[in-house]
Amino acid sequence: MARFIVRRSISTVVVLIAISIVTFLIFEAIPNGDPAARLAGRTSTPETVAAIRHTWGFDKPIYDQYLLTMKNVFTGKVISYTQQVNVLDQIKEGLPATLSLAIGAGIIWLFAGILLGVVAAARAGGFTDRALTAVAMIGVSTPVFLLGALMLYFLAYKLSWFPNGGYVPLTSNPGEWLYHMILPWLALSALFIGIYSRVLRSNVLDTMSEDFVRTARAKGLTERRILFRHVLRNSVIPIAALWGLDFAAVVGGGAILTESVFNLHGVGQYAAQSIGALDVPPVLVIVMFGSFFVVLLSAVTDVVMAFLDPRIKLL
């Protein structure tokens, strides 16, 4: 266990450093993206551009620029190029919306996926199973921004059942917060519910044909007890692994489309705006933050998996 933690921590640091370098290079490679020219504004003289280039360090070699940016990231002083505000403050502002979205949707898709998967497996081959399969397929095939936009159009604009996007902090008004989050949660979880119910259904069906299920039947247990006590416990393990990775991906910027459609002003939407403005520092920080979540939660997932299933060894 201790060895596992040390190894994973080292590899996390290495991956983060590599990711920050790659992200930096992607934006450095943009030909007409001279940040000094954009900082100076449209009506600037070459002299001001040169002065800005010097004060911000754009005239230094690229590795110096990189080291300077990273130093600022860790001392909390990263300033964005376009709006010239502190990036970490902006991210802190967006974080509650992103976490509300990710946690709520994560819970919904986990439980709805398990529920629908179990129902489909219990009724395998029947009408319910086919209907659920069809619904899951449609969920998997619909882009989240299309689903979100249609929800907004029909449920918020036409029927006025829900508000037209936006985010209300949980601390200021819990009721409004819930009211504003329901549609984004549903839109984001639709895809995952489709995937999870399909995966769980096939896992349950696979487990059903194992020897210990036959033993349980021979002992005279009811089908319901076999399904919940014996089969489900085994089938849920891969779902837990999937959930850890998907949840990390959603927190780390995967909800970018959902946030943009519902105008939640989360971290993802901030990333999208910054990328559009070719603003390197926010993108760099958000990508690092997202990757950190992915790497961290994949390590946590491995530990939880080993806990749930003693046959899995931690390396």
Added chain:
Amino acid sequence: MRLLYGGRNSLEIGFVATAITMILATLTGGVAGYFRGPVDSVLARVLDLIWAFPVVLLGIALGTSLALGGINLGLFTLSGNSLLVPAVIIGFVYIPYVAKPVRGQVLALREREFVDAARLQGLGTVRILWSEVLPNLASTLIVFVPLMIANAILLEAGLSYLGAGVQPPNPSWGTMIADGIALLPSAIHLTLVPGAMLVLAVLGINVFGDGVRDALDPHSPIRLGH
């Protein structure tokens, strides 16, 4: 009419991106699995690196920077508004999803007797990989193809919605939906029609892929991307 051309672009990107993913993933996965040791360590780290990037973020970052500058790799040059730019990006970001399972399978395959036999016959490495290992990977690869096409079309739509995919004036279902959403309260059909086309196309490919999977390997639950 625009709908048809948009569909052609969406599907073209889906297929080209999938071809790129499959070829590069088979190459890296196969080489990493077959040679093991330092080669494997390096390739596995690179794959982990791409894997750790949030897919949509990496796609947008590459999309925006390449849409402005185009790709210039010496051998071939693509201008920023070329359709192939999103295809290359999408193909690239999905490589680890295929390369990892391929690598795992090659690791197991290289220990099998028929590979030893081929090696003892004095066959070269390339020959062994091509005619002994690759045919055994075929069913895995075939199962991934429809899945990847469906995911690639969805990712293209997502990137286009954020302005990092297909660049105007070229249409694609993604950009058309994005344009429709911008006009939403007044003209719902501009969203609904390309949206329905996209969903139906992806749905068709997914159902087809499900059938292929059941036909080839009833026991493998495969992870879908985002």
